[in-house]
Amino acid sequence: MFRENHENKKVATASKAGCTVTGSEALMLSLLEEGVDVIYGYPGGAIMPVYDALFDYRDRIRHILVRHEQGAAHAADGYARVTGKVGVCLVTSGPGATNLITGLANAMVDSVPLVCITGQVASPLLGSDAFQETDVVGISMPVTKWNAQITSAEDVPGIIAQAFYLAKTGRPGPVLVDITKDAQFGETTWSYRKCTRLRSYFPYPKVKLNEIQEAARLINQSRKPLILAGHGVLIAGAQNHLMELATRADIPVASTLLGLSAFPSGHRLYAGMLGMHGNYAPNVKTNECDVLIAVGLRFDDRITGRLESYARQAKIIHIDIDPAEINKNVPVTLSVVADAREALSTLLSYVKENRHTGWIDTFGSFRSEEEEKVIRPGREPAGGHIRMDEVVHQVSEKTKGQAVVVTDVGQHQMVAARYYRFNRPGSFVTSGGLGTMGFGLPASIGAKIGRPDREVVLFVGDGGFQMTIQELGTIAQSNVPVKIVLLNNQFLGMVRQWQDMFFRKRYSFTELQNPDFVTLANAYGIHGERCIKREDLAEKLDSLLASEECSFLEVMVEPEHNVFPMIPAGESVSNVRLE
Amino acid sequence: MNTGQKKEIKEYTINVFSENHIGLLNRLTIIFTRRKINIESLTVSESHIPGIHCFTIAINSYENLVRKVILQIEKLVDVLKAFYYTTDQIIYQEIALYKLPTSEVTGYIGLETLIRDFGIRVLEVTPEYTVIEKTGHKTETQELLEKLKNHRLLEFVRSGRVAITKPMKELTVHLEEKGMAFNYIMKEDESY
Numbered sequence: 016m017f018r019e020n021h022e023n024k025k026v027a028t029a030s031k032a033g034c035t036v037t038g039s040e041a042l043m044l045s046l047l048e049e050g051v052d053v054i055y056g057y058p059g060g061a062i063m064p065v066y067d068a069l070f071d072y073r074d075r076i077r078h079i080l081v082r083h084e085q086g087a088a089h090a091a092d093g094y095a096r097v098t099g100k101v102g103v104c105l106v107t108s109g110p111g112a113t114n115l116i117t118g119l120a121n122a123m124v125d126s127v128p129l130v131c132i133t134g135q136v137a138s139p140l141l142g143s144d145a146f147q148e149t150d151v152v153g154i155s156m157p158v159t160k161w162n163a164q165i166t167s168a169e170d171v172p173g174i175i176a177q178a179f180y181l182a183k184t185g186r187p188g189p190v191l192v193d194i195t196k197d198a199q200f201g202e203t204t205w206s207y208r209k210c211t212r213l214r215s216y217f218p219y220p221k222v223k224l225n226e227i228q229e230a231a232r233l234i235n236q237s238r239k240p241l242i243l244a245g246h247g248v249l250i251a252g253a254q255n256h257l258m259e260l261a262t263r264a265d266i267p268v269a270s271t272l273l274g275l276s277a278f279p280s281g282h283r284l285y286a287g288m289l290g291m292h293g294n295y296a297p298n299v300k301t302n303e304c305d306v307l308i309a310v311g312l313r314f315d316d317r318i319t320g321r322l323e324s325y326a327r328q329a330k331i332i333h334i335d336i337d338p339a340e341i342n343k344n345v346p347v348t349l350s351v352v353a354d355a356r357e358a359l360s361t362l363l364s365y366v367k368e369n370r371h372t373g374w375i376d377t378f379g380s381f382r383s384e385e386e387e388k389v390i391r392p393g394r395e396p397a398g399g400h401i402r403m404d405e406v407v408h409q410v411s412e413k414t415k416g417q418a419v420v421v422t423d424v425g426q427h428q429m430v431a432a433r434y435y436r437f438n439r440p441g442s443f444v445t446s447g448g449l450g451t452m453g454f455g456l457p458a459s460i461g462a463k464i465g466r467p468d469r470e471v472v473l474f475v476g477d478g479g480f481q482m483t484i485q486e487l488g489t490i491a492q493s494n495v496p497v498k499i500v501l502l503n504n505q506f507l508g509m510v511r512q513w514q515d516m517f518f519r520k521r522y523s524f525t526e527l528q529n530p531d532f533v534t535l536a537n538a539y540g541i542h543g544e545r546c547i548k549r550e551d552l553a554e555k556l557d558s559l560l561a562s563e564e565c566s567f568l569e570v571m572v573e574p575e576h577n578v579f580p581m582i583p584a585g586e587s588v589s590n591v592r593l594e
Numbered sequence: 595m596n597t598g599q600k601k602e603i604k605e606y607t608i609n610v611f612s613e614n615h616i617g618l619l620n621r622l623t624i625i626f627t628r629r630k631i632n633i634e635s636l637t638v639s640e641s642h643i644p645g646i647h648c649f650t651i652a653i654n655s656y657e658n659l660v661r662k663v664i665l666q667i668e669k670l671v672d673v674l675k676a677f678y679y680t681t682d683q684i685i686y687q688e689i690a691l692y693k694l695p696t697s698e699v700t701g702y703i704g705l706e707t708l709i710r711d712f713g714i715r716v717l718e719v720t721p722e723y724t725v726i727e728k729t730g731h732k733t734e735t736q737e738l739l740e741k742l743k744n745h746r747l748l749e750f751v752r753s754g755r756v757a758i759t760k761p762m763k764e765l766t767v768h769l770e771e772k773g774m775a776f777n778y779i780m781k782e783d784e785s786y
Contacts, residue, residue: 152617157624161671162617181671215613215674339665 031205038168039068039199042132045175046076048207051103053077053094053464055087059107061147062134064199069105079464079493082485084111086457088118088189089483092127093461096444097419097469099252101182102461104131109147112193113154117451119189120158124448125273126246128187130178137197138166152193160188168201172208180210185218186337187250220338222353222361229349230308230332231365237306237330239374240266241297243289243318246273246447247311247335247355254278254440256359257310264369267378269297271312273447276437280416286378290318291582292429295389296381298580298588303377307331311355314344315448324587334358388593389579394434400573401549403427403502407434409556410472410500418470419444419462421497423455423479426508429578431474453482459497460489470498470560477503477529487539490565498559501532501569504576512577536567543567605634606660607679607686607757610649611641611765613672622649625666631655635688637754643765646674652755675768679759686757690735691717692726692742693749699724703745712738723748 028044036044042065046054056078058066069078081087084106091102102122106115112133122129136145152164161181163174174192182190234240248257254277261268261278267286268278278285287294289301301307307329312318314333319325322344330348333341334355341350351358393404407430410418416438422428422445437443444462446454459473480501490497511525536543546555546568559568580591612618619638626633634652641648653660660678667676696719699705708714708726712734717725728735735752742750 153620156617156621157628164616213671216671337669339662339669341665343662343665 034205035202036205038171038201038203039064041168041171041203041205042175043068043072044205045172045207049179051076053079054103054105055079055081055090056105057081057084057087057111059111059134061108061136061196062105064196065105079489082488084114085117086483086486086489088115089454089457090461091129092118092122093421093444093458094465095127095129097441097462098465101128101130101179104129107134108136109149112151113149116155116158119155121446121449121451121454122189123158126187126250128182129189130182131189131191133191133193135193135195138195155191159191162191164193165198166195168198169203176208176210219354220352222357226349226351227361228365230351231362233306233330233332234264234308235367239303239305241300241304241307242266242268243307243309243312244268244274244277245271245310245312248274248277249441251311251355253356253359256356256363259363260359260366264366265371267375271318272432272445274312275432276440276442279438280436288432292578295385295580295591295593296378298582298591299381300378301326302589304329310334313340319345320582320586320588385580385593401552401570402576403430403572404434406500406502406570407431409553411435413556413560414470418472419466421455421459421462421471421473423475424450424452425476425479426512426578427474427476427502452479455479456483457486460486460495463495463497472498472500474500474502476508477501477505477527478507487536487541491540496563496565499567502572503569504572504574505529506574515577532569541565541567545569547571601656603654603656605654605681607684607755608651608676610667610676611646611674614647615672618672621670622667625663635754637756650755650757675765684757684759686755687729688732688735688753688755689727689729690752692747694724694742695746696720696722696724698745
């Protein structure tokens with residue numbers, strides 16, 4: 016089906032070879048050449064010629080009409096994360112373009128490939144403060160991997176080819192292409208050549224054999240090794256190599272927030288999530304291991320805590336594709352600058368079979384202490400309000416760890432990360448580095464459109480939900496069967512938790528007066544339910560998950576629940592608190 | 595947070611070899627401003643390799659930070675390679691122009707003094723004013739500036755630094771070392 020579709024597209028673009036086309040049509044043809052089948056957008060004055068061309072291509076390129084341009088960027092982001100393909104946005108100039116910025120910044124820090132196309136006023140008007148003119152190339156510079164402005168139709172194919180190449184290769188990232196209205200109207204002779212190389216760009220550094228051999232030597236000699244798996248493992252598709260390395264050398268694997276699902280949660284070697292609200296064992300063991308093997312991660316401050324006391328005892332091997340990440344935050348013993356899959360597959364030629372039973376056993380007492388003090392009381396509370404923990408746990412059980420889990424940002428995000436047990440790679444979509452409230456709902460749209468074959472469950476809080484709530488309209492209009500679980504604690508929960516713990520319980524503007532969310536969902540034509548009592552939860556989740564269409568469930572949860580474990584900001588990973 | 599580095603602010607000269615694309619200067623300066631590093635001087639010109647441009651940027655900072663900045667600069671898509679040098683690793687010059695009333699030059703200061711003691715060149719003489727040029731390190735052009743300030747100096751301007759490095763390694767060798775890109779196609783892999 017897909018192949019057939021793809022070949023049709025090829026024919027469409029090939030039959031235009033040598034024909035005169037407008038810049039707008041050249042853009043459509045370029046998108047087809049890059050295998051684009053869906054774009055997320057919002058029309059407006061300066062992008063109208065492109066939208067007019069899109070009208071002729073609407074059978075080959077699906078357009079999802081969002082309700083705000085930020086939603087377009089996050090939806091494209093969610094799509095890119097679950098498919099590994101480039102997410103594409105199409106918006107107008109001025110406010111349309113500036114509304115993208117949060118989405119670009121989010122994709123930039125989380126290394127997500129996007130190509131965002133913005134309309135622009137006609138080139139003679141550039142710099143004249145024309146209606147809806149804004150310097151989006153200038154504004155987006157710090158939050159894009161690359162950007163460019165097209166002022167002539169003939170430049171469309173070349174720049175678009177370069178944009179896709181740069182977005183998806185090496186360390187992926189968002190790219191913005193600004194197209195002036197005269198370039199959209201102008202004409203050019205159609206031809207297309209994919210970009211495969213730029214002389215100033217080195218996306219895949221060669222693996223250096225001596226570094227790999229040295230890494231293997233450190234690993235083979237280690238007695239207390241620990242692997243940290245990051246987003247780079249998933250981006251490179253290196254989860255099989257990671258599994259082979261872990262099982263052959265018998266090394267526990269801990270995951271970053273964005274590395275979740277790269278290693279199955281139920282595996283005996285899975286140590287849990289790292290970081291501020293991660294699991295007890297992997298945080299403490301970071302400061303006890305003798306060799307730390309960090310793969311595809313950037314040692315974010317939410318992972319490391321206080322740098323001066325982070326893994327000082329360990330020899331650190333850092334594998335990352337981006338040379339600028341090496342020694343940026345954590346000084347390392349050995350660096351391997353390469354794609355994670357290339358590095359691990361080479362490394363596997365030198366890593367020997369090993370057993371670290373004694374070392375692995377030491378994780379057990381930390382695991383059971385966390386289980387006893389945090390996990391079980393959250394999953395099976397004695398009474399009182401429903402807890403976020405039990406909702407996520409039940410969804411995890413009911414979906415058998417097979418769903419794509421999308422979250423917004425805050426307490427529910429940490430709870431979802433901690434209690435969903437992943438059984439399939441590429442199953443967690445969340446805003447990591449930027450912590451963008453409002454990410455979840457639009458990202459879930461992109462995730463479901465990218466993977467219609469998979470169940471997509473969104474966990475969202477009552478704060479973040481209202482930041483992009485208008486995307487319920489997108490869901491209804493485009494008929495996107497996402498399952499929305501709103502965990503409503505009537506607070507900006509994570510900020511309230513910090514106020515509770517570090518600001519003498521002074522709840523400064525964190526309490527929310529909320530609308531009737533179920534009625535609101537109904538107003539958008541989406542079936543909604545509310546769950547207040549624990550005994551109704553399982554049944555309501557069942558019917559949510561059984562629905563063929565988008566369905567919404569609001570769960571009223573404990574208002575003043577705090578997420579533990581927690582490493583207070585600026586403290587050592589050893590000081591992780593369980594209560 | 596590299597340890598073992600001396601925390602000492604020094605003068606560094608950064609050379610950036612790049613494509614000549616619109617907007618690259620902006621992307622470069624963002625890297626400095628984001629880290630609160632002030633650019634002391636900046637010069638852009640073509641390099642010895644056709645089509646490749648060279649930025650020469652002088653800053654005062656810690657070596658540890660400069661090293662990270664270099665990696666961030668090299669991460670820019672249009673940048674081929676960036677280097678940093680301490681002052682003793684480069685030969686560098688700056689050019690300064692001074693405009694004075696001609697009466698001062700011929701009278702109180704004396705043109706001969708300027709030429710013999712300061713090695714200046716005279717660019718223009720009119721009945722009202724004279725423009726002279728001095729090339730050298732900042733200390734030298736500054737010394738002359740301090741002297742002329744007492745003599746009704748009308749205008750002064752100093753260029754950014756231009757620098758040639760002492761190490762002999764060619765840029766092309768560095769680029770080869772950086773390792774050429776290899777073709778690589780993402781596989782869709784769903785299993786563990």
